[in-house]
Amino acid sequence: MIYLDNAATTFPKPKSVITEMTRCMEEYAGNPGRGSHMISQMAEEAVFKARETASKLFNVKSAENVIFTKNATEALCLAIFGTIDKKCRVITTNLEHNSVMRPLHRLSRDIGIKIDILDATKSDDELIFEFEGKLKSDVGAVICTHASNICPRVLPIEKIGAICKKRGVPLIIDAAQSAGSYNIDIEKCNADIICMPGHKGLFGPTGTGMAIFCRDFDFSRLRPLICGGTGVDSAMLAQGHTAPESFEAGTLSVPAISGLYRGMEFVMQYGTVAIREHEEKLYKLAKARLCDMGATIYGDFSSGAILTFSIPGKNSSELAAELGERGICVRSGLHCAPTAHKALCTGGDAVRISFSPMNKPRHIDALTESIADICGKI
């Protein structure tokens, strides 16, 4: 089996992730923050260690500024629904995933926010110029992806953050495709909130994600996404604003978070630069091979490592299914990013391949040989 769908979730996970999750289930899978006995305390320590590691990785002030979620979508919903509560203008881009577009659409319907969608397929300079022009006094937030989930486009978030800071506009970044393969420093980005999955570039298990908050974030103005037990201030009916507990109602998945801790450790040992270089090398190799075969590559950008393509005369979803039958895992369709597909003129269906440090050049050989065979291009 060859796995080339790492933009959906990375697979396989490092052995250390699996070992730690098993150890957790066997030795310390208690309910963190809910008791004073040994197993609860061990679970608490494990969760704290994961928060501390995340805070180091993203230069967050303290462990309290790391809120665990089930995935990037939940983190984005917490950030978006938790901070935007009145009619305003929100700036975003046309490369966003539905995890940004749908919450914004709901806010547009429910409270009448206006959404300005900027064209992120333009050059960095043109995009920054557009941001500068759009950031007027009625803008309540800027929400943008760091790296597209369908093409190798990485947005200049530090420059975007600098403008937002200058104009006093909160910035929320979707780092679903960049956390783990790019150095992301929340302070350098001038971001208020960065949302990410734990199960993609950070190599945790599915069911993990994080919203991380800047140094001076005022948690008293963040509305919890869900209400319920937190182990803190239990006599009060109000949910409270104690970070991070008030925003993580319900029992956390300690085995999953323990696995995420080992995943982040793997990223720190391997190094984000080495991960990115490895993935970009594979991207270039795959792109060259596919171009030789006459494939249409979507999005001609200079950074990133996500490759979306189609083969003229071949239905992309059929191609992905046929590759799947041969044990090659890729993803077709809209990739939950219809506006991005529209911007890149894919016609609404294309094949995406995405890499991880676990992939080797021979995986590209097998992929392109299979495509050639399926499409009769040998």
Next chain:
Amino acid sequence: MMKISKSKIIIGGNTAAIRAQKLLRQSGIPSTTIRIIGNGERGCAYGIETDEERVRDAIFVLRRSKIPYRFI
């Protein structure tokens, strides 16, 4: 043997309490994280317990690290 009196300091959430305990340890102040049941009208909370004679030092570290606290 003389028993050393202990003082309890309420921090709030368990994450902040664990961080407080680690910061105190780095400063050479022995402490343990504790779960405080009751906590007046608010209900459960987390905090730290330390030797009474080190409370002043502990407070200094908490203030320096901007960790909110209160006494029982």
